[in-house]
Amino acid sequence: MAKIKAALLGYGTVGQGVYTALKTHRQRLKGLLGEEVEIVGVLIKDPHKRRDIDSNIFITTEFKDILKIPGLQVIFEAIVGEEPGYTYLRRAIEKGIQVITANKVMFARYGKELLQKGKEYDVSVRYEATTAGGVPIIRTLKQILQVNKIERIQGILNGTSNFILTEMRNNEISFDEALKLAQRNGYAEENPTSDISGKDAFCKTMILSELAFGKQPIWSEVELQGITAITSEQVKQASQRNLKYKHIADIYQENGDLKASVKPILIEESHPLYSVDGVDNAITVEASLLGRFTLIGPGAGKLPTASAMVEDLADIYTVKNRQLQLSI
Ligand SMILES: NC(=O)c1ccc[n+]([C@@H]2O[C@H](COP(=O)([O-])OP(=O)(O)OC[C@H]3O[C@@H](n4cnc5c(N)ncnc54)[C@H](OP(=O)(O)O)[C@@H]3O)[C@@H](O)[C@H]2O)c1
Structure with missing residues (x-):
């Protein structure tokens, strides 16, 4: 079965929340989207920290390596500050990757540009988690x-x-x-x-x-x-x-x-x-x-914020699936 391949940028409170939410709600998401969501890569800053991440997942400190993952469809961004978050998401959109961010500092400054770029490249840019965490x-x-x-x-x-x-x-x-x-x-x-x-x-x-x-x-x-x-x-x-x-x-x-x-x-x-x-x-x-x-x-908080990000993912793919059905 085809899978939706996703990467996490950041594995702190929010990144770990998304990781957990995708694991604990795997079947629910599969039922909804018709495909499993698989985390295939994680970007972090400090390569020496110990992390509880499945051994088959690619961990790197280099964003360019994340972009090289074959068939990568979605990026969850949960790092801190305006940069490098903005540049990473811009490059992801230019590669046709859907982006979901929790980074309010970056999005307050560059949200408009990213949304515009998303339109240009027909890519979704979602940001529910940036504002009031889990409150929709x-x-x-x-x-x-x-x-x-x-x-x-x-x-x-x-x-x-x-x-x-x-x-x-x-x-x-x-x-x-x-x-x-x-x-x-x-x-x-x-x-x-x-x-x-x-x-x-x-x-x-x-x-x-x-x-x-x-x-x-x-x-x-x-x-x-x-x-x-x-x-x-x-x-x-x-x-x-x-x-x-x-x-x-x-x-x-x-x-x-x-x-x-x-x-x-x-x-x-x-x-x-x-x-x-x-x-x-x-x-x-x-x-x-x-x-x-x-x-x-x-x-x-870890799970309320992750909830907002995973709901964004569900939204992107239910809309996509509906469009696909209409075009058949
Ligand atoms: N915490 C919340 O409840 C919450 C709620 C809504 C939104 N947010 C937003 O979500 C984002 C993440 O918050 P958080 O609480 O999860 O932060 P955090 O616990 O400090 O985690 C940040 C993560 O980003 C990684 N990172 C930082 N700079 C990086 C860089 N230049 N390149 C690669 N990785 C980098 C860190 O790597 P290392 O692990 O290697 O240090 C860490 O894994 C922030 O923008 C925050 O404003 C947070």
Whole structure:
């Protein structure tokens, strides 16, 4: 039987999640797609790390060797930073390989170019995992955008910040104590800068903006603040007034201009994001016909993120199979 040959770029939290998901859901995917999905190559950076990867899978530090794999059809990209991810995916598309990425830093900057290149080469470029991890916000927006216009998006897009603010409020602890707790629980990296400075949420905001409004605001004009300046005294006072600090990404049009901010704000109980606590992410969308709705769920983590990537794969091949049936 023919197989869908796939390669993983990166074998960290997300890469391992995709590897596991493809193994544990092998039969389900085979039933859906009519073909097995086989991982044939893995790109990593450090050749000396010990890895739990089947011995028949090709492991390399050289991307050019991944591109040489005969019949390679799909690449899952889960490495970090704008480069070399962008260059790797561009080259993959030029070879007709479908690409699925989780790399928000790269996609916020180069998503538009990659999607354009994908169109040129008739290749799918999927990025559900870049924004709010397992929460299916990208596919939901694509679906409703067929008819609706998006008027506003507000989101809690960083689980680490949300966890810290929740702990500061519920347990009356300082920012530093809450951050340490997040690190002990595995919700924050050893270097948490990208989460607590708001940069991680900023990248996701730009990706949502491009999809929902067809453009991004000028990056330097977006008001960007993290949560590091919020004190336990401020949280306590807010709590006494039944208000909560939430780190919120906000995008909307005003007089034809796109406005965006990514910063902590005080919200009331009536706000749809008020009850979203802990590491969850949530996105509230206001759409012209549908009105307002909110999606809530795990915004990161090995399996939720892998779920988004494997769902992208399933989408690509179910659409392809449908097109094939129509052409017969
Ligand atoms: N973690 C999450 O929950 C989550 C959720 C959504 C999106 N993401 C995004 O997914 C991507 C991966 O995140 P992660 O948490 O899995 O990161 P990670 O645990 O740090 O793993 C990164 C992997 O990429 C490899 N790598 C890094 N630079 C490379 C290079 N230049 N060439 C080849 N391989 C390289 C590393 O190789 P070595 O193993 O050799 O070091 C490692 O296997 C990031 O872009 C992140 O923003 C993560």
